[in-house]
Amino acid sequence: MSIETKFARLGTDNAPGQEVRQDAGAVETVLRGERLEGVPVDFSHGDVDAHEPTPGAFEVFSAGVALGGKQAYTEYRGDIGIRETLAERLAGFTGAPLDARDGLIITPGTQGALFLAVASTVARGDKVAIVQPDYFANRKLVEFFEGEMLPVRLDYAGAEPGRSGLDLGQLEDAFRKGAKVFLFSNPNNPTGVVYSADEIARIAALAERHGATVIVDQLYSRMLYSGVTYTHLRAEPGTAGNVLTIMGPSKTESLSGYRLGAAFGPAEIIARMEKLQAIVSLRAAGYSQAVLRTWFDEPAGWMEERIRRHEAIRDDLVAILGGVDGAFVRTPEAGSYLFPRLPALGVPYDLFVKILREQAGVVVTPGTEFGPHSCDSVRLNFSQDRQAAIAAAERMAHLVARYRA
Amino acid sequence: MSIETKFARLGTDNAPGQEVRQDAGAVETVLRGERLEGVPVDFSHGDVDAHEPTPGAFEVFSAGVALGGKQAYTEYRGDIGIRETLAERLAGFTGAPLDARDGLIITPGTQGALFLAVASTVARGDKVAIVQPDYFANRKLVEFFEGEMLPVRLDYAGAEPGRSGLDLGQLEDAFRKGAKVFLFSNPNNPTGVVYSADEIARIAALAERHGATVIVDQLYSRMLYSGVTYTHLRAEPGTAGNVLTIMGPSKTESLSGYRLGAAFGPAEIIARMEKLQAIVSLRAAGYSQAVLRTWFDEPAGWMEERIRRHEAIRDDLVAILGGVDGAFVRTPEAGSYLFPRLPALGVPYDLFVKILREQAGVVVTPGTEFGPHSCDSVRLNFSQDRQAAIAAAERMAHLVARYRA
Incomplete structure (x- = not known):
């Protein structure tokens, strides 16, 4: 091309x-x-x-600048102290263990995490299942890496109460046709739909059965409205080796100006993401990384x-x-x-x-x-x-x- | 692959x-x-x-945070006000005009600019001339995009006084063999060699004759030692349509912790780079962009x-x-x-x-x-x-x- x-x-x-x-x-x-x-x-x-933005974010940033070179030049995957702090909080939030050394990478925004994740799992010609409708960059990323998209319909308008309306039959078909990766956002962007516990369990089971990797963009998973229950895919049985989770503090926490995101999951994928980050942007801005200390630690x-x-x-x-x-x-x-x-x-x-x-x-x-x-x-x-x-x-x-x- | x-x-x-x-x-x-x-x-x-870091950088960052959403959410290619300020300064520094609206993109670090530049000019199988030795990411970027590398030797040890030692014959051969892109750093990383005026003129003439794009990484072009004359490739005749210049304040100015870089050159390449930045990381961290106001405006x-x-x-x-x-x-x-x-x-x-x-x-x-x-x-x-x-x-x-x- x-x-x-x-x-x-x-x-x-x-x-x-x-x-x-x-x-x-x-x-x-x-x-x-x-x-x-x-x-x-x-x-x-x-x-x-x-x-x-989260109260105290700027003060923590300032403290990062005061730290000097130690904060400016972190490992490409991010400062180990911050990764350790985050790993504990993200494990608690998602209900599954997380290895700070090998299982987590800090990225320039959630977009940065998505880019690295798709680049690290989709080679030319690989089939990728994508939800319609979903975040617009998902499609563009698959196209950029010359993957083949297999659409999976989200019938959010016709779904039974409590369900997202994902066409699980179509997802299974996509896996049967060889989809190596399933990429979706939960809560769904643009509809604000949250996948049900049953749907998440079915996604986990299907991906495991077909040996597929799932990239789940959970950017909005902290902002849940009254009466809504959220199910973390990575806490389902059998997902430790094939589910990569992406989050970040740009939206709910209004910290977009610092460009911070995180991806966590299998060490092999994180290692590839770091190799790529080394030539894409080296690292999330060092001083900005310090702001992650406020994440999941907001005032009561x-x-x-x-x-x-x-x-x-x-x-x-x-x-x-x-x-x-x-x-x-x-x-x-x-x-x-x-x-x-x-x-x-x-x-x-x-x-x-x-x-x-x-x-x-x-x-x-x-x-x-x-x-x-x-x-x-x-x-x-x-x-x-x-x-x-x-x-x-x-x-x-x-x-x-x-x-x- | x-x-x-x-x-x-x-x-x-x-x-x-x-x-x-x-x-x-x-x-x-x-x-x-x-x-x-x-x-x-x-x-x-x-x-x-x-x-x-440059005195005042943190204060300018703080002012950016105080600006709020306007500074956090810029165009993907960067805030237009900052681009206008920078375009004027970079035009003055390099000795050639620069269009702030269409000819300049702000990126997460010089690394971010390099990645986008190579991605926007090198398709699978394209031949790319690369200097040996040169910045290690150059080779990795070409490999990542599955380009074919044509090495050009820099005989920095054996060069005549005042010259870099680039093998211009080998460069011409590379263009004759179909190299679409020539990517090099000046001053050279890792040797600190500055290309002579004659060498730069020859590079410009060869690239124009063969219709090749030149990406020149000038990260260190402000830190010149006693008696050294620097020649800006983009100020040579015939380069307006095919030379992309990359710079940033991470090194000489010690601003690496903010992750800032800039690329400037042909509108068509900048437009591609912005399209890609939209899915790679959206933009250079909005608040960090403010720090560029200090660039080329350091205290006397x-x-x-x-x-x-x-x-x-x-x-x-x-x-x-x-x-x-x-x-x-x-x-x-x-x-x-x-x-x-x-x-x-x-x-x-x-x-x-x-x-x-x-x-x-x-x-x-x-x-x-x-x-x-x-x-x-x-x-x-x-x-x-x-x-x-x-x-x-x-x-x-x-x-x-x-x-x-």
């Missing part, structure tokens, strides 16, 4: 946060009615000014309060957007993404996304980023100022009505 | 800073004489405690003093190691690497490197990391405390004598 072909497939024009590089152009000619005034809201990512009650505030915004937005005639919203069980399906419109959905931005100051991410069956949906990261988010969702509902087919 | 094969070739056991993961093992049985006491010196990388006289101190250490170490009977040292013209060739020893050179560590508390990087013809050489980063470096070099000279063949 030529370099031009390879990169032509790697589009980022609609990626969250990149809207600034788009040309508004064509939108002007199709606008209906007046602009809706209000505080602009960028739902493409969370607002870390509305939900601030802080996480509960953060979740409570997000649950309130979730409820507001579900009420507004779920109330739009012909729209469908599944109430997110975790995380801060909402993935409403819009009714039929008189303009293409991708154009409507641009209209929303131009006419209402509302930035959302088109559903097509997450899978081919989601073109009528958009993703909102509702980790925003509550009043601004409510007003923006109301403007969005208003424009849906205005542009209805 | 299987994933196992791919990663088997990507060794990091002898990579600088990774020595902590090695097993000392076999060394004990071949030791001669007593341990040499002294302050341990890790020459595998610079000591940022002896040569501290600070850089001159930094260079003066390093030149003094260089002279000390060249005198000590160059004085070892049978050793060869070319005095570095820039940067903080010294690459002495050792005389014949009674133990293999890779074992001697371990002996040095065990018996003298001196960590150096084996020459084999930099090219197949350098097994008798070792690299020292002499950005160290001066007295500790002198004593360590003397212990090294002592052990060379002790283990002489």
